[in-house]
């Protein structure tokens with residue numbers, strides 16, 4: 092069995108952490124019959140400065156034929172952030188209908204986090220964020236600029252199809268993975284049109300999954316519960332905006348950006364899904380060789396899971412877990428002194444002892 096993927100390292104530490112993921116792919120190719128072939132695309136801020144585009148005109152067409160996209164991070168002080176994000180990541184997410192943003196929130200043994208002192212139950216849940224519509228829309232506008240009656244309207248757009256399909260994904264994922272409870276993040280007490288519709292649509296999907304306990308919390312209370320009892324969740328389903336905020340909070344309660352992975356999934360498989368760390372290009376540490384490669388490597392593990400190689404996913408995660416809990420080879424963000432390269436090698440060595 093083999094798959095062909097597109098690799099976009101991007102800018103800054105994106106390039107550094109991607110090197111480690113590619114080394115791991117090579118090691119897996121060497122030891123397993125499952126082969127991943129990859130093409131590397133140099134679409135990044137340098138490319139933009141040379142061509143005035145983040146990717147070629149036919150960039151999406153080029154990517155469309157791959158089985159998946161492995162993405163690093165993008166962002167450079169010489170190019171405005173809204174250009175790098177909106178001309179690269181957003182077009183990929185939207186045109187490839189990656190309407191599920193999947194983020195594991197899992198506290199690995201050995202990681203210090205601000206909550207440890209009062210919980211000794213495992214924190215291990217999945218956050219699913221609606222990734223294609225909702226609050227992040229360009230519907231709305233501004234009127235009467237400069238006048239006292241000036242106003243701005245920003246509409247949230249939720250469709251039956253859009254909400255149903257992300258809810259279907261969440262419930263069927265819960266079903267497949269034996270997760271007992273699904274928590275809906277809402278605010279239907281105050282946002283009465285769109286969020287009531289969100290709740291009702293999710294509840295009609297919930298009826299088809301009677302074995303999964305369904306609960307809903309208002310987003311403000313839920314944010315507090317993430318801190319007070321994060322061990323209580325199995326799967327959390329949130330709209331685009333709420334999911335965006337909850338995923339950074341979720342990352343913070345399990346050890347920070349250096350380890351947090353994500354997947355932008357097109358569940359139908361009509362288009363490639365994209366796997367990327369939650370973090371950006373980290374200009375403050377770029378070029379020093381000290382970026383933590385775990386978020387990128389974990390994102391790669393999610394890609395193997397998507398390719399139905401749960402065993403390789405689990406193996407990579409066990410390698411990460413081992414390196415983290417041994418605490419010998421960890422980068423400065425986790426309190427160590429190791430380099431990006433050393434952490435990458437340590438994880439590979441755990442998988443395939445040399």
Ligand code: NAD
Pocket residue numbers: 104108163164165166167168172176180348349350367369370371372373374375376381382383384386422424
């Ligand atoms: P960032 O994630 O790049 O960095 C935030 C902080 O976390 C920094 O102190 C950084 O050093 C640290 N950090 C991040 N990843 C790390 C890692 N792997 N190991 C160790 N430390 C790590 O976010 P930012 O500083 O807000 O943004 C920097 C640039 O990245 C901006 O141009 C922004 O637009 C872009 N960005 C891109 C993406 C993406 O490509 N999907 C996501 C977020 C931000």
Ligand code: MN
Pocket residue numbers: 335336339
């Ligand atoms: Mn965000």
